[in-house]
Amino acid sequence: MTHERRYDIDWLRVIAIGFLLIYHIAIIFQPWAMFVGFVRSPELMESLWVPMTALNVWRIPLLFFVSGMGVYFALRKRNWKQLLRERTQRILLPFLFGVVAITPLHMYIFQGFYNMPLSYFPHLGHLWFLGNIFVYVLLLSPFFFYLKMHPEGRLKKGLSILMSNPLGPISVSVFFIAEVMLVKPQLFELYAETWHGFFLGLLAFLFGFLFVYTGKAFWQTMLKWRWAYLGLALLLYGMRYFIFGFNAPGYLMVVESNSWIFALFGLSYRYLNRPSALLRYLSEAAYPVYIIHMFVLYAGAYLILPLEIPVLIKFIGVVLFTGVFCYLIFELLIRRIGILRPLFGLKPKTGKGMSDMIVKVPRSQRMGSLKDGA
Template sequence: MIMTTQRRYDIDWLRVIAIALLLIYHIAIVFQPWAMFLGFIKSDELMEGLWKPMTLLNVWRIPFLFFVSGMGVYFAIRKRNWKELLLERSRRILLPFLFGVVAIVPIHFLLFQAYYHLPIGYVAHPAHLWFLGNIIVYVLLLTPVFFYLKKSEKGAFRKKLDAWMGNPLGPLSISLLVVLEVILVRPQVFEMYALTWHGFFIGLMAFFCGFLLVYSGGSFWKTVLNWRWAYLGLALGMYLTRWMVYDLVAPGYLMAIESTTWIMAIFGFGYKYLNKPSAILSYLTQAAYPVYILHMVALNTAASLVLPLDWPVLVKFLAIIGATGLFCFFIFEFLIRRILFIRPLFGLSLQSNPDSKLISGPANSQLS
């Protein structure tokens, strides 16, 4: 039986990879014709072909991070009461969220306005930090449910849930909740998660289901491990159908099912190949959350410097990726990581603790 209390390096790796893909995804937006509508600096030379792989990622990347965040709460409440949980989440999520709205978001808005010679102004806005705001609300809403389930861990519900997750249809049944959300909310664009009711409710379901998946026991992990190829084949088949038949814009209920199959396949392959410790992983796990908070400032800075250059568009794309990564690395390594009073503003503990348990640590508990 796969234990759910052991350290899970695969979830660490998947989360780090998801943040890296987020950076690349946002950089790819710079080269799309609609970039300015989302508040991104836009390249005059476009790479619209990037949109096809982008939409493959977009159908699952944000729900996946909500799943991981819900898993984090399960591990957190095993050694905390409800007051300690709310205090810890306030310190590690609410504080960085408020700091980001006051000090980080205005900078990348300023960079955008300066690049286009727009009037300088700012009204408090979560921008890319909307995710953290959602997590705080989810924790407040679901804490009573989580602690009720904690008290009933040996009850019939958990046993039935564990048995159901031992069936290959068990993990996929989560897609029915997402389909229901699509039917009820009727989002104009399935992948439009930020600051929408669709994003709020699909995030709420993913967050709660992430908790339930680790709460259920070891059967879930055994199932996604054994059926990972089937889930991957189904996900890829649905993506190709969406591409070939629907020109990437399939009905919402199909995209809901596709999203879930990708996520379950990712969990399965992650458990198979990534559940290994490393020094690099320890560092990246600590860096991921600050990089998420900071990356839009880095991206707009890099875009402002690179786009005016007389370089081929592919070179510009790669240069912005490299410059964004280096900017984030230097700010994290030489400021955030080393200056004591700055660390909590980016969700880190006052002291670096690379041996902290997976998902209960700062880098795994919030993000997301």
């Protein structure tokens, strides 16, 4: 069976991880950086906080939505044993390896930056996201396989009707609002290693799957109403900025977050759903770069922040350092050394070069290394 390749979803994952890197770099230049375990620049750029707050409410939920979509695509050609085996290899293995071998590296740099005694301890760090995703797969797989066995069931028909209305996608915000009211997070944007982040991620992962399961009705709504969703997101962000001082009530934050995400779904479906050599490369690179970016970022900050140069140049320098060295580590080590590939979520290396493999594998079997990944 031939399946439609969704290049726009590949692009969304790449873009979200790109924003994640820039956001993490911007934290270094905020006054509260050290309180969340980041090195802090002696000169600050607090003006960055304005665009950071626009990203904050949707950047992590978007990754959860897209990860749920990835499971839908994976299920089309896997049974439950194959899915769990693949997710163990592609998510759990990199997660466990990262906790003991990757996240301690940026803590070493943090300790060195502040002249603290060096000590080693495994910890989740930014890889908490992978741990959550693996748990979601375990919890929701029975339901997902039930839906796979009933591809034209009542739920799909009901969802198709609901998602044909522009208010249908927005209506799922009720579940996210209930999560905020029940969990009562200290900050809506505090996702890492919190119950709020866990349950919000679970909902986003579930609905990401259901949106793709619904079929064309959902995507046609995203396409037709993308500018309306964007307008709603901008309106709610304006209210959060001018009226609430960035600390809007949880129910408004939920609707704003989902509006940004639906606008991105529609825009990417319209403008990014096409193949390219750049996308093939970035799709493979995004997952390993996500895993390694923190210690590379900290290394760049360690070298650049003490320099007597303007703070804007420091920010640009850390961005360039992180991008260049993440690329070099991926291209020269992770991508080419067979034993490293599974540790960073990549498929084992074959006897052929990667470029040959990309060209010759049938399209129906190539979903992109991250679409079926964490």
